[in-house]
Amino acid sequence: MSTATAVRPGSGAMFDAIAERYDLVNRIASLGLDRSWRRAAIQALALGTGARVLDVATGTADVAxxxxxxxxxxRVVGIDPSVRMLERGARKLHRAGLDGRVELLPGDAMALPFDAESFDAAICAFGIRNVPDREAVLREMRRVTRRGGRVVVLELGEPRGALGRIAxxxxxxxxxWLGAWLSSAPAYRYLSRSIAAFPPPERFAEQMRAVGLVPVHIRSLTFGAAWLFAAECPLDVAAR
Ligand SMILES: C[S@@+](CC[C@H](N)C(=O)[O-])C[C@H]1O[C@@H](n2cnc3c(N)ncnc32)[C@H](O)[C@@H]1O
Known part of the structure; x- marks a missing residue:
């Protein structure tokens, strides 16, 4: 039985199993592109001075x-159900001298433990694909973000076009193969299945609208190997 079928998606257990080698596999598998994709997503948050930012499915805290x-x-808060991923993230924060400015908490993106409008912006990088109820995540991200603030989702996609075939x-x-070899865990087989199961960008943008978000910026990165979705929380109360 693969790890993907042995654990409940969204519980964090699958990521507990691969936490130690997660960053290494990420960097090699994405040919180092994951960092520039995250940078583009952070830019899309359009953060102002002293922003409070929520990093949903923070994992090992690269975005945070x-x-x-x-x-x-x-001030950044990262949330994730995988305790092992958070432990790695905490070690990285400590090494970077950022312990005081980033808080990592265990928790579920489908039921965020924060009051409405607690943050100026919320981001979720490569996480929403792993959660069973995507709309619940988007609804929660919108709820905890202030009016006029940004909600940004970065997700892997099916690369398009001729060069996309190679990708x-x-x-x-x-x-x-690389994931199984480097982390001795079959979870990476789940990766290609979950990418194929993720809705096309147009459909995902509709899911954003369905929870009251207003997409302002949707962009394909590296031939569609990743997609960036930036939306705004409406200013008017009625739309919330
Ligand atoms: C591919 S990793 C992404 C981690 C990080 N955001 C990054 O940029 O590398 C996906 C993360 O989603 C987390 N996750 C899975 N189910 C979740 C849930 N229900 N709520 C929040 N995070 C979840 C996993 O534990 C894992 O850390």
Whole structure:
């Protein structure tokens, strides 16, 4: 039985199993592109001075750390159900001297433990694909973000076009093999299945609208290997 079928998606257990090698596999499998994709997503948050930012499905805290480094006055909270991923993230924060500015908490994106409008912006990088109820995540991200604030989702996609064919081979054949080899866990087989199951960008934008978000910026990165969705929380109360 693969890890993907042995654990409940969204519980964090699958990521507990691969936490130690997660960053390494990420960097090699994405050919180092994951960092520039995260940077583009952070830029799309359009953060102001002293912003409070929520990083949903923070994992090993790469996004949270990148935000704290780029915006010296930002306060960041990262949330994830995988305790092992959070432990790795906490070690990275400590090494970066950012413990005081980034808080990591265990929790579920489908039921965020925060009051309405607690944050100026919320981001979820490569996480929403792993959660069973995507609309619940979007609804929660919208609820905890203030009116006029941004909700940004970065997610892997099915690469398109001629060069995309090579990228598809990479995602569906090389990455599962690489992941199994480097982390001795079959979870990476789940990766290509979950990418294929993720809705096309137009459909995902509709899901954003369905929860009251207003998409302002949708962009394909590296031939559609990743997609960036930036939306605004409406200013008027009625739309919320
Ligand atoms: C592919 S990792 C992404 C981690 C990180 N955001 C990054 O950029 O590398 C997906 C993360 O989603 C988390 N996750 C799975 N189910 C979740 C849920 N219900 N709520 C929040 N996070 C969840 C996993 O534990 C894992 O850390």
């Amino acid at each position: 750390i990148a935000i704290a480094r780029r915006y010296a006055d930002a 598809r081979l990479h995602v569906h054949h090389v990455v599962p």
